Each structure stands twice: as structure tokens, then as C-alpha cells.
Amino acid sequence: MARVLVNVPKQVAKGVPFDVKVLISHPMESGQRRGVDGQVIPRKIINRFVCTLDGEEVVSLDLFPAIAANPFLAFSVTAEASGTLSMTWVDDDGAVQTQLAQVTVV
Amino acid sequence: MMRLALLGVVLLAGAAAPRSGYQDASPAIRSMQDDDAANPGFLWVQQGEAMWQDAGVASGRSCASCHGAATAMRGVAARYPEFDPAAGHPVTLEQRINNCRTARQGEAAWKVESDELLAITAFVGEQSRGLTVAVDTSGPASPFAEKGKALFTTRMGQLNLSCAQCHAERAGEHLAGALIPQGQPNGYPLYRLEWQSLGSLFRRIRSCLTGVRATPFEPNSADLVDLEFYLASRANGLAVETPAVRP
Numbered sequence: 544m545a546r547v548l549v550n551v552p553k554q555v556a557k558g559v560p561f562d563v564k565v566l567i568s569h570p571m572e573s574g575q576r577r578g579v580d581g582q583v584i585p586r587k588i589i590n591r592f593v594c595t596l597d598g599e600e601v602v603s604l605d606l607f608p609a610i611a612a613n614p615f616l617a618f619s620v621t622a623e624a625s626g627t628l629s630m631t632w633v634d635d636d637g638a639v640q641t642q643l644a645q646v647t648v649v
Numbered sequence: 650m651m652r653l654a655l656l657g658v659v660l661l662a663g664a665a666a667p668r669s670g671y672q673d674a675s676p677a678i679r680s681m682q683d684d685d686a687a688n689p690g691f692l693w694v695q696q697g698e699a700m701w702q703d704a705g706v707a708s709g710r711s712c713a714s715c716h717g718a719a720t721a722m723r724g725v726a727a728r729y730p731e732f733d734p735a736a737g738h739p740v741t742l743e744q745r746i747n748n749c750r751t752a753r754q755g756e757a758a759w760k761v762e763s764d765e766l767l768a769i770t771a772f773v774g775e776q777s778r779g780l781t782v783a784v785d786t787s788g789p790a791s792p793f794a795e796k797g798k799a800l801f802t803t804r805m806g807q808l809n810l811s812c813a814q815c816h817a818e819r820a821g822e823h824l825a826g827a828l829i830p831q832g833q834p835n836g837y838p839l840y841r842l843e844w845q846s847l848g849s850l851f852r853r854i855r856s857c858l859t860g861v862r863a864t865p866f867e868p869n870s871a872d873l874v875d876l877e878f879y880l881a882s883r884a885n886g887l888a889v890e891t892p893a894v895r896p
Contacts, residue, residue, distance in 0.1 A: 546692045546695055546696055547692075548686060548691055548692060548695060550685075550686030564684075564686040564687060566686065566687065566689060566691070566692060568689075568692045570845075571845075611842070611845055612845035612846070613689045613692065613845065613846075615687055615689070617687075
């Protein structure tokens with residue numbers, strides 16, 4: 544399980560966009576580098592990131608090898624009602640990790 | 650009289666005036682450091698916070714069992730490396746933590762530059778964020794600080810350069826395209842974009858020494874600790890920035 548920092552405002556206003564920031568601990572190994580033994584270090588990156596709000600997709604990304612380690616993702620979301628943000632990302636090795644965050648509309 | 654006093658202040662500031670690398674960093678890097686949600690160092694701080702509470706060791710003792718809330722650590726990082734009267738020499742924060750780990754928790758010491766040691770050091774350091782660095786080099790500690798200063802001004806390696814030639818005499822000038830910082834250690838462990846990771850002062854000094862083609866100091870060696878001790882005392886007056894972000 545990678546370490547993750549998710550930042551969502553404690554309370555958001557109905558219909559007003561707010562920022563979601565996600566910082567994921569990940570090596571994002573590009574597959575271009577060689578190790579001390581001269582062998583190519585196999586590619587290992589997060590290649591897909593999807594965020595849904597109560598099942599409705601709000602953002603989805605395809606990530607590529609040029610993205611640095613520990614990717615920081617920030618995007619805006621508009622909520623009409625309180626709900627759960629579900630962030631899911633897929634690793635090259637098939638591992639899937641999901642992180643949840645509560646959105647409270649006032 | 651007023652003008653004389655002002656002049657005095659300016660002269661004093663010009664003589665030593667420690668300057669944090671933060672002040673010379675680009676606005677993008679500064680905003681990254683300022684926003685806890687964007688600062689990758691907090692990935693390690695978060696891990697360290699969990700480790701502080703975790704009693705998952707054989708002795709059943711967590712950091713919190715003895716020290717209580719982590720807020721009790723506020724101010725600690727600001728005065729390290731600190732002279733340890735029992736040991737008779739200065740110890741770094743990492744050494745102090747590893748000392749706790751072996752003596753109190755009965756566990757094997759963490760390796761230098763391991764994620765665990767970086768995480769707990771960053772977490773303890775973060776408690777002192779914003780406080781002023783105040784390393785005490787008086788009394789019995791002074792020979793060690795003097796030795797550190799001697800190392801700082803000693804030419805080393807095939808390039809035959811001392812730390813001071815760049816980081817004191819030419820601080821603020823440029824080495825190729827890069828600005829030469831004063832080399833103030835007020836934000837360690839810090840996240841370097843070049844490393845794409847958190848790193849300790851040991852790693853930073855190792856990079857510098859490899860750069861001048863000298864043999865790097867062994868981790869935890871007396872020379873390295875003395876140098877770190879002197880460097881920290883040189884930063885007295887700056888704010889602790891742990892975990893800082895640097896290019």
C-alpha cells in the first residue's frame with residue numbers, strides 16, 4: 544500500500560467548485576533507466592487514475608512515464624450534495640488502490 | 650545616533666546573515682513547500698506519525714509510551730545536533746532516535762537513509778517547524794564545533810575545494826546555471842526534486858563530496874557529525890523548515 548495524502552476542504556458550498564489535491568507515494572519508474580548491474584529497470588508507473596463522486600466520474604487521467612516520482616494531482620470538483628469521493632489508481636503491475644474522502648456540502 | 654545604530658544593524662546583517670535556501674528557491678518550489686498538501690515530504694511525515702504511535706515492537710514500547718504526544722517534541726529539532734554530556738560528543742537527531750530505538754525499544758537501529766529513519770526524523774523535525782534554530786556550541790561542545798569548522802574550511806578531493814570556498818565565499822554566485830546556496834541545514838530531512846525523495850543532510854554532504862571527487866564521510870562518523878554540528882550552528886537564527894523542498 545502506497546502512502547497517500549488526500550486534501551479535501553472540510554466543508555464545501557453547494558455547486559461551487561472546490562480543489563481536491565492528491566499526493567501519491569510512488570517511484571514512477573520510467574523504464575528508461577539502467578541499474579548498477581547495467582540492466583534496464585522495468586517500467587513501473589501508475590498508468591490510470593479515476594476519481595468518482597458517489598459513483599459519478601469526475602476526473603480520469605492516463606499517466607505516462609515522463610511523470611516524476613510521487614505524483615501530485617490537483618483538480619476541481621463541484622458537488623450538489625454530500626457524498627464520497629473515491630479515488631482509484633492502477634499500477635503497471637496490475638495493483639489497484641482506492642482511497643476514499645468525504646465531501647460535506649453545507 | 651539613529652543613523653549609526655542603523656548602520657550597525659546593516660553591517661551585522663552583512664557579516665553573517667544566514668540565508669535559507671528557501672529564499673532563493675523558485676516561486677513554484679516555495680509554494681510546494683508552503684502547501685502541506687503538495688509537499689511530498691509530508692508522505693514521510695505521515696509515515697512517521699504512524700510510527701510514533703506504533704507499539705508493534707517486541708518490547709511493546711512506542712515513542713508515545715515514553716514521550717506522550719508528539720507535540721512534546723516541539724523545539725527538539727531546533728537544537729540538534731546537540732552535545733551529549735554522557736557520550737562526550739555531539740549527537741545528531743537521527744543518532745538520538747536510533748539510540749532510543751536500541752536502548753529503550755530493544756530493536757535494531759534503523760539504517761541511515763532508510764525510509765523509516767527519514768520518516769520518524771521528519772515527523773519529529775516537523776514538530777519544530779517555524780522555531781528558530783538554536784544550536785549550542787558553548788562549553789565542552791566548542792572543540793567539536795571548531796573541528797567541524799576546520800573541516801568546512803579544509804580543501805578536499807581531486808578538485809581541491811573546501812565547503813567554505815563555495816558556500817561561504819561564493820554563496821549567492823552561480824555554478825554553471827545553478828545558484829550557490831549558503832548550505833544551511835535548517836530544512837532536513839528535505840525533499841529534493843533531483844532525488845525525487847526525502848533525504849538527510851548526510852546524503853546532501855555525500856553528494857557535495859562526490860562532486861569535488863573526495864571520499865565521502867562514513868555515515869555517523871565523528872567527522873561527519875562534527876561537520877553537521879558546525880553547519881547547524883551556522884544556521885542559528887533561521888527558522889526550522891522540516892520537511893523543506895529544494896530543487
